[in-house]
Amino acid sequence: MSLTLAHVAAAPAGSTQVFILPAGTTSLPAPAAGDLPAAAREYVEKALAAEQKFIQLNHFSHQHYFVVLDNKPDTNKVAEASRRSGHQLHGALKAEKVAAVYLHNLTELPEAALLLAEGLALTTYQFEGYKTDEKSQQPAALTTVNFVAEAATEATATELQGIIAGVLFARDLVNAPLNKLNAQQLADRMAAAGDEVGYTTDILDQTKIESLRMGGLIAVNLGSPEPPTFSILEYKPAGAKNDKPYVLVGKGVVFDTGGLSLKPTPGSMDMMKCDMAGGAAVAGTLYALAKNHVPLHVIGLVPATDNRPGGLAYVPGDVLTMHSGLTVEVLNTDAEGRLILADALSFAKKYDPALVIDLATLTGAAVRALGIEASAMMGTADKATLDALETAGYRVHERLLNFPLWDEYADHIKSDIADITNLGKAEAGHISAGKFLERFAVGYPWVHLDIAGPAYLTAPNNYRGKGGTGTGVRLLYEFLTSQISH
Known part of the structure; x- marks a missing residue:
């Protein structure tokens, strides 16, 4: 498996980050707002008010993504929606050729980041196959998924x-x-x-x-x-x-x-x-x-x-x-x-x-x-x-x-x-x-x-x-x- 799952204390400045938000979020919590300019914060909060579940903010040198948990009474359905959000996230990261991403869990669901990472990691799979034409070989850009602080422990990241x-x-x-x-x-x-x-x-x-x-x-x-x-x-x-x-x-x-x-x-x-x-x-x-x-x-x-x-x-x-x-x-x-x-x-x-x-x-x-x-x-x-x-x-x-x-x-x-x-x-x-x-x-x-x-x-x-x-x-x-x- 070429994709590494790791635990880190904090995300470095200028890194591509994903913030998992509680269902029904309409305003950005402080950890997700960070040092966003007012215009960027307003853009994200308008999207949240419109009940968008997946929001991308392009800083050109890096990206911020905001993923909103599904509002379902069945926790298993919430979990599956999170895996599928990981699949959606993979498409966005691939388009931007992101090598490393940092996941934050700002919800009350302890395993939210692990579930998102599970869908992401399973989506990255490519059967190496037997192609010899270099043009047909497309190595994945994404190599590392980092869980920030309490998004996961080192043990749970290793187990996943x-x-x-x-x-x-x-x-x-x-x-x-x-x-x-x-x-x-x-x-x-x-x-x-x-x-x-x-x-x-x-x-x-x-x-x-x-x-x-x-x-x-x-x-x-x-x-x-x-x-x-x-x-x-x-x-x-x-x-x-x-x-x-x-x-x-x-x-x-x-x-x-x-x-x-x-x-x-x-x-x-x-x-x-x-x-x-x-x-x-x-x-x-x-x-x-x-x-x-x-x-x-x-x-x-x-x-x-x-x-x-x-x-x-x-x-x-x-x-x-x-x-x-x-x-x-x-x-x-x-x-x-x-x-x-x-x-x-x-x-x-x-x-x-x-x-x-x-x-x-x-x-x-x-x-x-x-x-x-x-x-x-x-x-x-x-x-x-x-x-x-x-x-x-x-x-x-x-x-x-x-x-x-x-x-x-x-x-x-x-x-x-x-x-x-x-x-x-x-x-x-x-x-x-x-x-x-x-x-x-x-x-x-x-x-x-x-x-x-x-x-x-x-x-x-x-x-x-x-x-x-x-x-x-x-x-x-x-x-x-x-x-x-x-």
């Missing part, structure tokens, strides 16, 4: 920097194409990140995967010329507050053609480098937790392969024996994510976890139900856990909607020749996928998050940008850190 770094790491992974990030390269990237921040990585190769009889992962990989991997990421700091680990499971399909049930293109196959966004979210979360020295024992499991129709590719009608011993009749090779997740969920039992959460770009049904605005949640964890996840989702604006796993949905995956099928009915596809996973998430509380909608965007969307969004990292970080005091 760690969270943002985790999100951007996940985005980088999602945005990388298959020929730059196959299953082995994904495993290596996650391991290198762990070496940097302090989590360990054990990469299981094809021989080990076969010895563990992970029938789902083996089957999906059959059509690929490249071997699968199964990465175990473990962050276990001294003094961890939890006796039993939290286990995060992420789908790592580095590219999904649909296998022999080939996806149409152009259209649904074009963006399938993003089908490992669940695995990326797990890696990004471990990265943020370790970087910020959060006292929790957390394990990440990322089964990885591409799904292709070549060679001895598995076919509709095949019956697979999974790691758990259950048999699965394959009805569609494009329902592959649940197969590799199933092996990982079964494997997770060995850790006697306090909770298992899986994340996956799993179904188009979740996208049709919720669009890009939320992820589908379902699971066997108790209501308090589901409520805490939902609360975390609202706090960071990675919202979740809880769907039922009623017994009747099990009929959707009944098979005549195996224990279950890997495909449900045309209706409630995201729920039948959840019912499939439920059969393997045995012996511990479990939550499934289908992030297919928000994980990858085909058009820019405020601070989430375009392409990989890193969905899941801020959500899981918020949820897991909220459990420390429980």
Whole structure:
């Protein structure tokens, strides 16, 4: 992350500054008025009286910006409006080629400057990509965001920097194409990140995967010329507050053609480098937790392969024996994510976890139900856990909607020749996928998050940008850190 977040005692004269003002402000408080000429102060106060939320004052050598908090009764909505103001601020700073900015919080919301900076920092993300033409490379001018005095503490600025770094790491992974990030390269990237921040990585190769009889992962990989991997990421700091680990499971399909049930293109196959966004979210979360020295024992499991129709590719009608011993009749090779997740969920039992959460770009049904605005949640964890996840989702604006796993949905995956099928009915596809996973998430509380909608965007969307969004990292970080005091 090239953008540095820092704490300073005061802003130097002649610097570009941002003043966050309370909702309903009509006259400038003294710290924001400073040594402004009368005409400049009058200009700003007229804009405030007109209820403008974002005001720019150009001093030519530097800028002053005034951002007014939204007047909403819901604090989560105020927080999200502040992040979006950070996105708007980025556009103004970029236009003026500002290198360093100083944030003042003149409101009663202690985290107002942090929220603004969060939106600003997430907006600055640019996937470095593979361009070689110097004219097409545009390095960002902004390098430093400074929190002035009580706008934030050094500790909270550092923590935010760690969270943002985790999100951007996940985005980088999602945005990388298959020929730059196959299953082995994904495993290596996650391991290198762990070496940097302090989590360990054990990469299981094809021989080990076969010895563990992970029938789902083996089957999906059959059509690929490249071997699968199964990465175990473990962050276990001294003094961890939890006796039993939290286990995060992420789908790592580095590219999904649909296998022999080939996806149409152009259209649904074009963006399938993003089908490992669940695995990326797990890696990004471990990265943020370790970087910020959060006292929790957390394990990440990322089964990885591409799904292709070549060679001895598995076919509709095949019956697979999974790691758990259950048999699965394959009805569609494009329902592959649940197969590799199933092996990982079964494997997770060995850790006697306090909770298992899986994340996956799993179904188009979740996208049709919720669009890009939320992820589908379902699971066997108790209501308090589901409520805490939902609360975390609202706090960071990675919202979740809880769907039922009623017994009747099990009929959707009944098979005549195996224990279950890997495909449900045309209706409630995201729920039948959840019912499939439920059969393997045995012996511990479990939550499934289908992030297919928000994980990858085909058009820019405020601070989430375009392409990989890193969905899941801020959500899981918020949820897991909220459990420390429980």
